Amino acid sequence: xxxxxxxxxxxxxxxxxxxxxxxxxxxxxxxxxxxxxxxxxxxxxxxxxxxxxxxxxxxxxxxxxxxxxxxxxxxxxxxxxxxxxxxxxxxxxxxxxxxxxxxxxxxxxxxxxxxxxxxxxxxxxxxxxxxxxxxxxxxxxxxxxxxxxxxxxxxxxxxxxxxxxxxxxxxxxxxxxxxxxxxxxxxxxxxxxxxxxxxxxxxxxxxxxxxxxxxxxxxxxxxxxxxxxxxxxxxxxxxxxxxxxxxxxxxxxxxxxxxxxxxxxxxxxxxxxxxxxxxxxxxxxxxxxxxxxxxxxxxxxxxxxxxxxxxxxxxxxxxxxxx
Amino acid sequence: xxxxxxxxxxxxxxxxxxxxxxxxxxxxxxxxxxxxxxxxxxxxxxxxxxxxxxxxxxxxxxxxxxxxxxxxxxxxxxxxxxxxxxxxxxxxxxxxxxxxxxxxxxxxxxxxxxxxxxxxxxxxxxxxxxxxxxxxxxxxxxxxxxxxxxxxxxxxxxxxxxxxxxxxxxxxxxxxxxxxxxxxxxxxxxxxxxxxxxxxxxxxxxxxxxxxxxxxxxxxxxxxxxxxxxxxxxxxxxxxxxxxxxxxxxxxxxxxxxxxxxxxxxxxxxxxxxxxxxxxxxxxxxxxxxxxxxxxxxxxxxxxxxxxxxxxxxxxxxxxxxxxxxxxxxxxxxxxxxxxxxxxxxxxxxxxxxxxxxxxxxxxxxxxxxxxxxxxxxxxx
Numbered sequence: 266x267x268x269x270x271x272x273x274x275x276x277x278x279x280x281x282x283x284x285x286x287x288x289x290x291x292x293x294x295x296x297x298x299x300x301x302x303x304x305x306x307x308x309x310x311x312x313x314x315x316x317x318x319x320x321x322x323x324x325x326x327x328x329x330x331x332x333x334x335x336x337x338x339x340x341x342x343x344x345x346x347x348x349x350x351x352x353x354x355x356x357x358x359x360x361x362x363x364x365x366x367x368x369x370x371x372x373x374x375x376x377x378x379x380x381x382x383x384x385x386x387x388x389x390x391x392x393x394x395x396x397x398x399x400x401x402x403x404x405x406x407x408x409x410x411x412x413x414x415x416x417x418x419x420x421x422x423x424x425x426x427x428x429x430x431x432x433x434x435x436x437x438x439x440x441x442x443x444x445x446x447x448x449x450x451x452x453x454x455x456x457x458x459x460x461x462x463x464x465x466x467x468x469x470x471x472x473x474x475x476x477x478x479x480x481x482x483x484x485x486x487x488x489x490x491x492x493x494x495x496x497x498x499x500x501x502x503x504x505x506x507x508x509x510x511x512x513x514x515x516x517x518x519x520x521x522x523x524x525x526x527x528x529x530x531x532x533x534x535x536x537x538x539x540x541x542x543x544x545x546x547x548x549x550x551x552x553x554x555x556x557x558x559x560x561x562x563x564x565x566x567x568x569x570x571x572x573x574x575x576x577x578x579x580x581x582x583x584x585x586x587x588x
Numbered sequence: 589x590x591x592x593x594x595x596x597x598x599x600x601x602x603x604x605x606x607x608x609x610x611x612x613x614x615x616x617x618x619x620x621x622x623x624x625x626x627x628x629x630x631x632x633x634x635x636x637x638x639x640x641x642x643x644x645x646x647x648x649x650x651x652x653x654x655x656x657x658x659x660x661x662x663x664x665x666x667x668x669x670x671x672x673x674x675x676x677x678x679x680x681x682x683x684x685x686x687x688x689x690x691x692x693x694x695x696x697x698x699x700x701x702x703x704x705x706x707x708x709x710x711x712x713x714x715x716x717x718x719x720x721x722x723x724x725x726x727x728x729x730x731x732x733x734x735x736x737x738x739x740x741x742x743x744x745x746x747x748x749x750x751x752x753x754x755x756x757x758x759x760x761x762x763x764x765x766x767x768x769x770x771x772x773x774x775x776x777x778x779x780x781x782x783x784x785x786x787x788x789x790x791x792x793x794x795x796x797x798x799x800x801x802x803x804x805x806x807x808x809x810x811x812x813x814x815x816x817x818x819x820x821x822x823x824x825x826x827x828x829x830x831x832x833x834x835x836x837x838x839x840x841x842x843x844x845x846x847x848x849x850x851x852x853x854x855x856x857x858x859x860x861x862x863x864x865x866x867x868x869x870x871x872x873x874x875x876x877x878x879x880x881x882x883x884x885x886x887x888x889x890x891x892x893x894x895x896x897x898x899x900x901x902x903x904x905x906x907x908x909x910x911x912x913x914x915x916x917x918x919x920x921x922x923x924x925x926x927x928x929x930x931x932x933x934x935x936x937x938x939x940x941x942x943x944x945x946x947x948x949x950x951x952x953x954x955x956x957x958x959x960x961x962x963x964x965x966x967x968x969x
Contacts, residue, residue: 482693484689484691484693485693487658487680487689487693488687488689488694489695489706490659490660490680490681491658491660491680491681491685491687492681492686492706492707492710492754492755493681493682493710493711493758494681494706494707494710495679498710502706503695506697507696507697
């Protein structure tokens with residue numbers, strides 16, 4: 266009789282131990298562990314990206330009010346036991362009806378697109394040159410591309426004011442060598458905005474392009490030459506298609522922030538170069554109209570993200586079809 | 589092993605003094621920036637329809653020579669002529685030469701079909717012609733089913749076939765192959781050797797192959813050149829190079845060899861008698877050219893040319909005594925490493941004729957080895 270419970274006990278203990286070990290194992294190696302690893306970046310995105318966007322979305326659906334914060338609440342106790350939900354979509358209708366906003370969006374997209382093309386045209390040869398330079402030189406040349414980041418962005422834009430203004434360095438130089446006899450109007454023009462954006466965002470174009478070009482297998486170019494393809498044609502049929510991931514990544518890195526750019530058009534642009542970033546700033550700080558400012562921001566997000574998502578969907582479908 | 593079934597006219601072309609070589613390499617030298625001579629004064633004549641191999645260890649300059657033929661590397665000195673036309677300064681995209689790269693260098697963003705069509709498109713052929721040539725080439729390498737795949741969806745062997753089809757699609761006068769079988773596993777490599785030779789016979793193109801694998805060079809080539817340190821040491825048919833190597837390096841590079849050093853003591857009409865510290869008696873070998881008495885020479889004997897005997901020969905010539913140290917059973921043959929009483933190790937190869945031989949050799953057996961006067965060569969270099 267005595268012998269009965271003892272083995273059962275030890276069996277129970279050992280099974281408990283086994284279960285515990287299995288639990289630890291699944292936590293560190295199994296699905297649970299993997300979930301824990303993924304949970305960290307996801308909660309970061311949830312907390313600092315999705316949640317703020319939802320707050321902005323909520324504000325954009327309110328009305329301006331003399332209060333603190335200066336907009337009407339979304340949920341309100343109307344009467345006893347009645348919770349009123351107020352969704353005001355007038356801000357979006359207002360954006361659509363007022364040509365100022367539509368014009369600013371269009372101008373932003375145009376400025377961003379043109380700047381992206383110029384960044385590509387200037388950045389591609391630079392990235393190509395760095396990628397094909399002797400290995401020891403590459404790191405030096407890359408450092409030169411990254412070097413401007415060591416100075417504040419704002420200071421660099423201000424420096425352009427000093428260069429471009431009527432009695433600035435460039436006009437001074439052109440006058441002194443006699444090329445012009447009247448100072449050129451460079452500052453506060455569309456030209457200055459393009460210059461500022463291309464200058465500021467060029468490294469974001471060069472770096473991804475460099476990364477794809479430096480990884481390219483150069484025997485592919487030898488093979489192209491061997492098959493009767495002259496160098497310029499080999500560039501178009503081999504190098505360029507193979508560097509498309511870099512072209513796309515660089516273009517997005519330039520285009521997306523350029524659409525919402527505020528500092529450069531504000532400091533270098535003129536009255537006719539109205540971009541959406543500046544409109545947003547005016548709505549928020551001058552008009553103190555938070556709901557309209559929030560609607561401007563959400564609409565901008567939609568303008569950029571929806572084409573991007575469609576583009577990605579098409580790209581994905583293409584790769585899956587090829588498989 | 590592929591059978592050499594070539595047109596005898598082609599096979600013999602290099603023996604005809606009046607034959608016009610298809611490709612002439614004249615005193616070609618390549619010096620790299622650091623001052624190293626990658627290729628040092630190489631001259632070669634290669635005839636139409638040959639399957640010629642450049643054989644050597646890595647870094648011997650064989651690949652650099654091939655790249656100069658393709659135009660991917662400039663010659664520092666010398667000339668290259670194809671059918672009498674000087675192509676030394678011609679850029680690669682104008683040469684009537686195509687190359688199959690060691691890494692295959694298939695365009696990853698194009699399908700198999702597009703890869704094969706790439707060279708044809710450069711010639712501005714009509715779309716119909718390109719399509720028919722591509723399908724002809726893919727059929728030749730048995731890859732028609734994979735026409736729409738991308739290179740990254742193919743196995744190593746399939747990629748190798750696509751690379752071959754691509755380099756043959758333009759019907760080049762000369763095809764260069766840089767270690768074409770280097771990336772394949774052993775079984776596949778043997779089968780592909782066969783196929784490559786068959787394809788070469790069918791298309792009739794002159795092939796020049798670079799390889800470090802002597803067995804590959806021996807089985808596939810009509811002739812081969814052994815290279816070392818940028819120079820060509822010997823050019824000849826596989827059997828010439830195997831049976832009559834000109835130097836100890838060549839003898840040692842192609843197959844296994846036993847080397848005995850000594851001096852000439854008597855020079856008879858077409859034989860030499862050699863005194864060697866490695867053998868108990870004198871060595872007598874056939875040698876066509878007279879040698880001065882006292883000349884230091886090396887006798888090179890292949891392992892399969894040695895004979896296992898029960899007792900020393902009566903004339904006390906061409907023999908050696910030793911003990912079996914190691915046995916390598918290879919199925920068809922067995923290799924014995926015999927340690928001699930003069931502190932040498934000699935390799936002997938014995939054919940395993942019967943499944944059980946009466947008294948097979950085993951470890952520590954004492955054996956006598958002998959050979960005939962025409963079993964090996966006498967080397968002076």
